[in-house]
Amino acid sequence: MAENPFFAPSDLPYELPPFAEIREEHYLPAFERGMAEQLEEVEAIAGSSEPPTFENTITALERSGRILDRTTTVFFSVASSNTTDGIMEIEKQISPQLTRHSDAILLNRRLWERIKQVTTDDPEESWLLEKYRQDFIRAGADLSEPQQERLRELNEELSRLSTEFAQSLLKATTESALVVTDPKELDGFDEAKIESLRKDDGTYVLPLLNFTAQPGLSQLTDRDVRRRLYELSVGRAPGNFAIAAKMAALRAERAALLGFPNHAAYVVADQTAKTVEAVEEMLGQLVGPAMRNAKKEAEALAEQAGFPIEPWDWPYYTEKVRQARYDFDDAAMRPYFELNRVYRDGVFFAATKLYGITFTERPDLGGYHPDVTVFEVSNEDGSPLGLFVLDPYARPNKRGGAWMNNLVDQSFLFGTKPVVMNNLNVTKPASGPTLLTYDEVTTAFHEFGHALHGLFSQVRYPRVSGTKVPRDFVEYPSQVNEMWATWPEVLANYAKHHETGEPMPAELVEKLKAAETFNQGFKTVEYLAATLLDWAWHKLAPGETVEDPEAFEAAALEAAGVAYPLIRPRYRTNYFAHIFSGGYAAGYYSYIWSEVLDAESVEWFKENGGLTRANGDHFRRELLSRGGSLDPLTAFKNFRGREPGIGPLLARRGLV
Numbered sequence: 001m002a003e004n005p006f007f008a009p010s011d012l013p014y015e016l017p018p019f020a021e022i023r024e025e026h027y028l029p030a031f032e033r034g035m036a037e038q039l040e041e042v043e044a045i046a047g048s049s050e051p052p053t054f055e056n057t058i059t060a061l062e063r064s065g066r067i068l069d070r071t072t073t074v075f076f077s078v079a080s081s082n083t084t085d086g087i088m089e090i091e092k093q094i095s096p097q098l099t100r101h102s103d104a105i106l107l108n109r110r111l112w113e114r115i116k117q118v119t120t121d122d123p124e125e126s127w128l129l130e131k132y133r134q135d136f137i138r139a140g141a142d143l144s145e146p147q148q149e150r151l152r153e154l155n156e157e158l159s160r161l162s163t164e165f166a167q168s169l170l171k172a173t174t175e176s177a178l179v180v181t182d183p184k185e186l187d188g189f190d191e192a193k194i195e196s197l198r199k200d201d202g203t204y205v206l207p208l209l210n211f212t213a214q215p216g217l218s219q220l221t222d223r224d225v226r227r228r229l230y231e232l233s234v235g236r237a238p239g240n241f242a243i244a245a246k247m248a249a250l251r252a253e254r255a256a257l258l259g260f261p262n263h264a265a266y267v268v269a270d271q272t273a274k275t276v277e278a279v280e281e282m283l284g285q286l287v288g289p290a291m292r293n294a295k296k297e298a299e300a301l302a303e304q305a306g307f308p309i310e311p312w313d314w315p316y317y318t319e320k321v322r323q324a325r326y327d328f329d330d331a332a333m334r335p336y337f338e339l340n341r342v343y344r345d346g347v348f349f350a351a352t353k354l355y356g357i358t359f360t361e362r363p364d365l366g367g368y369h370p371d372v373t374v375f376e377v378s379n380e381d382g383s384p385l386g387l388f389v390l391d392p393y394a395r396p397n398k399r400g401g402a403w404m405n406n407l408v409d410q411s412f413l414f415g416t417k418p419v420v421m422n423n424l425n426v427t428k429p430a431s432g433p434t435l436l437t438y439d440e441v442t443t444a445f446h447e448f449g450h451a452l453h454g455l456f457s458q459v460r461y462p463r464v465s466g467t468k469v470p471r472d473f474v475e476y477p478s479q480v481n482e483m484w485a486t487w488p489e490v491l492a493n494y495a496k497h498h499e500t501g502e503p504m505p506a507e508l509v510e511k512l513k514a515a516e517t518f519n520q521g522f523k524t525v526e527y528l529a530a531t532l533l534d535w536a537w538h539k540l541a542p543g544e545t546v547e548d549p550e551a552f553e554a555a556a557l558e559a560a561g562v563a564y565p566l567i568r569p570r571y572r573t574n575y576f577a578h579i580f581s582g583g584y585a586a587g588y589y590s591y592i593w594s595e596v597l598d599a600e601s602v603e604w605f606k607e608n609g610g611l612t613r614a615n616g617d618h619f620r621r622e623l624l625s626r627g628g629s630l631d632p633l634t635a636f637k638n639f640r641g642r643e644p645g646i647g648p649l650l651a652r653r654g655l656v
């Protein structure tokens with residue numbers, strides 16, 4: 001069976017997965033062998049006749065499941081970025097099996113008895129030991145046999161529903177796409193954009209992006225086309241409402257089994273927020289000011305339009321007001337944001353200034369698609385750090401949004417260096433250079449912040465490597481990295497005209513900055529509405545069922561004080577992938593929770609002179625390199641020198 005590339009470690013540099021050799025038929029056998037191998041390893045640990053020690057129990061568990069780990073990592077990366085019907089079929093089949101497998105470990109009584117007896121004096125070890133204890137307790141290790149049986153059923157059913165939700169959403173991006181036959185209806189788009197939407201049958205197809213306010217809404221001049229696009233967006237994948245309601249009910253039941261009043265309480269218990277009250281207190285401080293700002297913005301938009309606007313008009317007139325007020329024009333900026341330059345002279349440049357690291361393209365190393373580029377990253381002294389893999393373009397078989405994932409975790413235990421990956425969803429032009437919007441530039445810096453968190457990891461155990469920190473902490477380093485997108489020295493270095501090489505004119509730069517706080521009312525309300533919707537679904541009491549999910553959604557927004565016909569949540573229930581097919585259930589609040597830390601840290605960088613090696617080193621040493629190997633708030637305090645406060649965040653969003 002040596003021909004299955006998952007059975008042995010990759011012999012490519014940095015153990016980069018050998019994508020060229022991996023075929024669809026390798027996955028199932030690798031999953032099966034990987035699970036069987038790990039169960040044997042776990043049995044050996046649980047059945048050992050020696051007294052339990054950290055080494056023969058926790059470290060042994062960390063060492064287990066190598067084949068499964070390699071397979072899972074590659075499979076889910078490809079399933080997200082470059083899926084096929086075959087992969088989707090495997091995913092359906094394997095997801096419940098993987099859940100059953102992890103239950104078989106976490107609900108293994110003999111193993112749990114041994115873990116409970118392990119002791120250690122080493123701080124990193126005892127932090128990891130506590131993580132393991134929490135993992136087992138939270139998975140139901142202390143429950144009775146019949147309770148565990150029910151828990152297994154719930155987990156499997158939830159994992160099946162979550163896959164179903166994701167797959168129907170992926171189909172909806174094309175099935176609910178806006179289709180027009182007359183290109184005049186696309187007035188507002190430039191010619192290259194229109195050309196890129198043309199299909200062989202002569203129609204024009206604008207696929208949906210994964211959030212409510214489609215980018216096309218800000219450009220399309222035909223009001224009725226905007227309405228159609230908006231309605232397609234908010235109405236997509238209607239079958240997902242029922243799936244979501246079912247999942248929320250099952251999660252509530254599971255939370256009750258584990259001794260929590262609802263799923264939200266269960267989730268936040270092992271986050272930095274810790275309690276439902278802490279989250280609600282923070283969100284409560286934002287709703288009033290955000291709604292006031294949004295309503296003020298709506299007045300300005302109606303004035304610009306000359307009539308009462310509808311939700312599909314908001315982005316369009318926002319652009320108009322933005323142009324009138326700041327003379328800001330996204331289209332005028334784009335020639336200065338050429339993809340390669342944004343990375344090499346912007347994202348990478350900032351990282352070199354801060355951390356001394358350098359990037360070399362490795363055309364000899366490839367990904368799963370010709371558009372994927374691999375870079376080798378080195379420290380200032382030339383020592384190897386890891387690989388950075390970039391997949392920038394949207395494809396019909398790629399899920400929406402932007403994200404970072406690890407292909408290889410850094411760990412001293414295995415001597416592995418990190419291989420990290422960023423995915424974006426930039427539309428690939430039919431020909432010529434790829435010009436980004438300002439939002440896409442910010443996203444590139446954001447995702448690279450996650451990549452740095454993975455690349456700088458300096459920990460012993462894979463369980464706490466790099467970005468393996470609580471959900472409400474993980475967005476923090478990536479948000480901090482966004483600050484460099486408009487840092488003068490960085491911006492001047494990458495924002496150059498793609499044809500002439502001329503730097504972006506000073507007045508455009510000024511406008512870019514002046515417009516930064518613009519439309520914050522909309523953005524904050526759109527985000528808060530999604531957060532509070534997530535919260536409502538996951539505060540359902542056990543036994544409570546939702547018959548009419550759309551009515552539930554409306555009532556939840558009303559109750560939270562964010563029901564506003566002009567601004568729907570950034571994600572409605574039917575396409576809220578973060579919470580129904582990603583890991584963010586009762587965790588969407590994390591973005592703003594992390595932003596508290598982010599705003600504090602941006603302030604620290606500014607207080608200390610900004611883009612310097614000394615600042616970069618301090619952030620890298622105290623925060624980025626620690627991964628999840630210590631209490632995240634302790635790492636924050638070691639970096640910042642004080643407890644976080646909400647002040648800098650409110651000021652930044654114009655909410656004071």
Ligand SMILES: [Zn+2]
Pocket residue numbers: 446447450475478
């Ligand atoms: Zn992020």
